[in-house]
Amino acid sequence: MFVALCTLAACDDQKQAQTPVPDPAVAETSDNSAQNADSTHVLQILARDGKIHPFTVELALTPQQQAKGLMFRETMAENAGMLFYFGGEAIRSFWMKNTLIPLDMIFIGKDGTIVNVHANAVPNDLTAIKSEGPAAAVLELNGGTAGRLGIQAGDKVRHVFFGNAR
Structure with missing residues (x-):
């Protein structure tokens, strides 16, 4: 029973870490379309080699959107992703x-600034995947994309949320 309770508590901790409450400032600084996960935004990753990689991303801003994320999707377009902004x-x-x-x-x-990249997270794996430092957002892309494009820690993500959009 104790093991079951500890396991349940660990699952609750993981779920809470997965679905934090977004900063209220997001609602004040973003337009109404950004509040809808069905809307898409373009962001760019500026690699250290000078290449610019554009992606069309859905936004996950509310606790409900963040909890669902990319669950149950069987495919995602090559240059698509989801941006979780906290x-x-x-x-x-x-x-x-x-x-x-x-x-x-x-x-x-x-x-x-990209803090770290966790490549090729395994489908349905319940292992916690953590940032290696403080992060304000997480971008999910198709597995293998970061490696294919040479995206790594220290590269820059350009989007209105980071105050560096052009």
Whole structure:
């Protein structure tokens, strides 16, 4: 019974880490279309080699959108993804529960600098995947994308949320 209770508590901790409450400032600084996960935004990753990689991303801003994320999707377009924006920086933790496709998770600081990249997260794996430092956002892309494009820690993500959009 004790093991079952500890396991249940650990699952609750993982779920809470996966679905933090977004910073209220997001609602004040973004337009109404950004509040809808069905809307898409273009963001760019500026690699250190000078290449610019554009992606069309859905936004996950509310606790409900963040809890669902990319669950139950069987495919995702090559240059598509989902941006989870939290506002404030903290150690972020995600898992792959009910996620059917492998994903690269790119943890991003509040200034748009990539903190770390977790490549090829395994579908349906309940292991916590954590940022290696404080992150204000997480970008999920198709598994293998970061490696294919040479995206790595220290690269910059350009989007209005990071105050560096052009």
